[in-house]
Amino acid sequence: MEEEDxxxxxxxxxxxxxxAAPARFVRCLYAVxxxxxxxxxxxxxxxxxxxxxxxxxxxxxxxxGSLYGVMQLFSSTFVGCWSDIVxxxxxxxxxxxxSALGYFLLGNSTTVFLFAISRVPVGIFKxxxxxxxxxxxxxxxxxxxxxxxxxxxxASSVGFILGPVVGGYLAEFKGGFYHTSFVCASIFLLNGGxxxxxxxxxxxxxxxxxxxxxxxxxxxxxxxxDHHLKSATSRAVxxxxxxxxxxxxxxxxxxxxxxxxxxLWDVFxxxxxxxxxxLLYYSNFTLALEERFGVxxxxxxxxxxxxxxxxxxxxxxxxxxxxxYRHNTYRLLLHSSTVTCTLIxxxxxxxSIWMVILSSTFLAFSTxxxxxxxxxxxxxxxxxxxxxxxxxxxxxxxxVGRIVAPLLSGIAQEFSPxxxxxxxxxxxxxxxxxxxxxxxxxxxxxxxxxxxx
Numbered sequence: 001m002e003e004e005d006x007x008x009x010x011x012x013x014x015x016x017x018x019x020a021a022p023a024r025f026v027r028c029l030y031a032v033x034x035x036x037x038x039x040x041x042x043x044x045x046x047x048x049x050x051x052x053x054x055x056x057x058x059x060x061x062x063x064x065g066s067l068y069g070v071m072q073l074f075s076s077t078f079v080g081c082w083s084d085i086v087x088x089x090x091x092x093x094x095x096x097x098x099s100a101l102g103y104f105l106l107g108n109s110t111t112v113f114l115f116a117i118s119r120v121p122v123g124i125f126k127x128x129x130x131x132x133x134x135x136x137x138x139x140x141x142x143x144x145x146x147x148x149x150x151x152x153x154x155a156s157s158v159g160f161i162l163g164p165v166v167g168g169y170l171a172e173f174k175g176g177f178y179h180t181s182f183v184c185a186s187i188f189l190l191n192g193g194x195x196x197x198x199x200x201x202x203x204x205x206x207x208x209x210x211x212x213x214x215x216x217x218x219x220x221x222x223x224x225x226d227h228h229l230k231s232a233t234s235r236a237v238x239x240x241x242x243x244x245x246x247x248x249x250x251x252x253x254x255x256x257x258x259x260x261x262x263x264l265w266d267v268f269x270x271x272x273x274x275x276x277x278x279l280l281y282y283s284n285f286t287l288a289l290e291e292r293f294g295v296x297x298x299x300x301x302x303x304x305x306x307x308x309x310x311x312x313x314x315x316x317x318x319x320x321x322x323x324x325y326r327h328n329t330y331r332l333l334l335h336s337s338t339v340t341c342t343l344i345x346x347x348x349x350x351x352s353i354w355m356v357i358l359s360s361t362f363l364a365f366s367t368x369x370x371x372x373x374x375x376x377x378x379x380x381x382x383x384x385x386x387x388x389x390x391x392x393x394x395x396x397x398x399x400v401g402r403i404v405a406p407l408l409s410g411i412a413q414e415f416s417p418x419x420x421x422x423x424x425x426x427x428x429x430x431x432x433x434x435x436x437x438x439x440x441x442x443x444x445x446x447x448x449x450x451x452x453x
Contacts (some may be wrong), residue, residue: 026139026148029132030155032191036066036128037156039187041163042170042180043103050177056112061278064116066403068391071123073399079127080392088135088388098125099190103434107181128191129156137379143327145379149372154315163309180245257297264390266438267381268397271374273431274337275398277424278367279405280412281344288417293353303360310364317365329380333373334435339366341428348418348425376453381441 051061083091102122109115133149140148170180286300325332343366347359374395382390414421 006271025199026136028194029136029139030152032132032194033129033152033156034159035187035191036132036159037157038163039103039184039191040126040328041160042167043106043177043184046165046171046177046180047314050109051112051115054110054112054115056115060112061085064112067116068119068123069399069402071120072126073396073403075124076127076130076395076399077389077392079125080130080395081389082135083131083388083392088131088138088196089195089200092128092131092135093192095125095128095131096188096192099128100185100192102126103181103185103188107178109181127392127395130391131388133375134391137387137391141375142380146322146327146329146332146372146376149375150315150318150368153368154312155374157308157312157315161312162307168342178364185250210444217242221357227275237404252387263441264378264381266434266441267374267378268394270333270337270431270434271378272397272401272421273427274340274370275401276408276430277340277344277427279401280409280420280424280427281347281363283405283409283420284413284417288421289353289356291417293356295353296355303357307360307364310361314365314368314374318369329373329376330435330439333370333377334432336366336370336373337428337432337435341425341432344428345420345425348421 020172048061051064052058056064079091079095098121102118102120102125105118105121106112109118133152135153136148137145157265167180170176170183173179282304286297289295289300289303290297322329322332340363343359343363347356347363350356350359375391378390378394379387408423409420416422
């Protein structure tokens, strides 16, 4: 069984490299993340207004929005696992090009039916960020992974800041939504060209050097065995992409079953609880500030943009922070989650708007660090499991949180404007208790990670 899993994952490692992976390759992936979020954030803020202009009711608009979330929920695990089977290059290209098709159809959506159809390819295949993160995980060592992931998230956050500004500007012109959708589709095509031109063959050469260098450490025998096995299987990447779809589906289901039967339930539960907590905090942020402090909604928008900008800075500072923690992801996640819980509690009890600004400032750092650490912990605790499948399951867990959080927020707001963030504090506390209860397991994996450096 173990040997068979290695063979199936060989397609992934065809694109891997040493910890000192070529900077050009990694920078290109940062650009892929930036362009992806930049294009999407141009269109998403305009979609609600567009579908209503087509004559859709609030209920129909909500159903279509939920349909996208449901498709993301079920497809993220399958697409992530599929990328483990056929290799990152072909899966990433397929996702980018099919997403471009979806946004091109969106630019031609003159009826509610066409609008709904355009969301299908995007809902199923818009997983470019997850596959890019899996590829980055393949490229770098475990020691450098939090730093690289943090910079990738920072690049994506810059796209999130700039995208709505450009989209709002284009929307001012006649037929602005259609033009914006076509520009978004063009950006995805540009991303596809960028991925196609990545120096994949250069990564194969670096990969051979990497595994030869690893023979010098205490795990040299196993590393050498894995190197020969992965080198043999990497030659079959292209044929894996063109093999029978039924074989690919069966392999995907087998890998998902392996994840379901693993001991990762607590890691995914922590991710779910913290995701819901953050979503609850932001769910009525603007309305709560207006009711509690009488500030205008424009001020709330500025405050959220300020937090996003700080999130970019936090992503860039992850390197020094992880070195300060001696690359102990468990401790960093535990401490960032504790700080997040404390800051949300501070927001709930804030007597003035200045206290809200203070809590938002540090919350931008703690949430950015926490998101990166939970991904790194999934990949570390997951061990031999394929990174694409792990990231796909993690994305599905977050999608469930996005479905559950609005419902919990609506119920909590019936009692108080501070209801949702108060509930968020409780959920974050549960996540912290779970991490402490499984402290030994996290620490054991952390020690293995340090020994491998």
